[in-house]
Amino acid sequence: MVRHCPTCNRTSDEAHFYGDFCEFCALEKIGNKLPTEVKVTVCKRCGRINVAGDFTEKDDAAIEQVLRSHFKAFDLKLISQIDSAAIVSLSRYEDNIEGLRREVALKYVKVMCPRCNRQSAGYYEAVIQLRGNNQRVSRMMHKIEEVFFGAGEFIARVERANNGCDIYVSSKKLASAFMSERKLKPVMSYQLAGLKRGKKLYRNTYALHLD
Ligand SMILES: [Zn+2]
Ligand SMILES: [Zn+2]
Known part of the structure; x- marks a missing residue:
């Protein structure tokens, strides 16, 4: 039986269906609920960032870990990052979502880490x-x-x-x-x-x- 997407009217011959919707509309619906901006807490003195409560060197792995905590429902991979934005790839295998790419703005919140605090005192x-x-x-x-x-x-x-x-x-x-x-x-x-x-x-x- 041919199904029709209630949003765009594509048929199940043209596209995969996730639930009631075609893959395009399903991804768009998911995408609309995803964060577009993630706050990164950075020490203004040493430049390390807060990852799950600990300040650590700001490298790709650390940024990826911060991003993961904001996309908990997905398997997240960091594709690339510049200072102000990151490109990530999201997968959720139970929903057949694989490699959905999103751009996420990185917003830095400047603080002083405990180490620098004690040091400056x-x-x-x-x-x-x-x-x-x-x-x-x-x-x-x-x-x-x-x-x-x-x-x-x-x-x-x-x-x-x-x-x-x-x-x-x-x-x-x-x-x-x-x-x-x-x-x-x-x-x-x-x-x-x-x-x-x-x-x-x-x-x-x-x-x-x-x-
Ligand atoms: Zn559709
Ligand atoms: Zn510091």
Whole structure:
């Protein structure tokens, strides 16, 4: 039996039917309900974007994940993106929809991520004091920078000292892990930094001598 699309009058000989409608009208109806704009929360300082609550580097995978959360009913693939728009391909196999292309505007909402917030406030939890051989000190400093930035932490500041430097870092947990993973044996000291909800808060100092 030949069916007619109630919207455009195409017949089932001319087009596939999804439910009562021809494929063209069915896709158009779906398309009208899809978002045309997606908000992306971006840190104005470091440029990372918020993906499901965590700030992460803004690359294709991160943008794709943000878009997915707005097209939950579909299997979404990012085809391409420029700063202000993305082209996506949508599929929903139970409805025989495959590769429906849509353009989505990306609207950036600028905020400051927690890391940059703490950084701009001069926050630090520990000081790593490196002393000794110049080359070993600077190699160790680069390693510390690499590990802290890689873990989403930061270095608040570096002060040159006689024979080395003091590195003010954002996490004492990471500083301790850094030392123990490399079997380093710094001389530890603790300085009372204040109270947080009635608990004493200490800053750790790790003094490391590199010969
Ligand atoms: Zn139709
Ligand atoms: Zn940031």
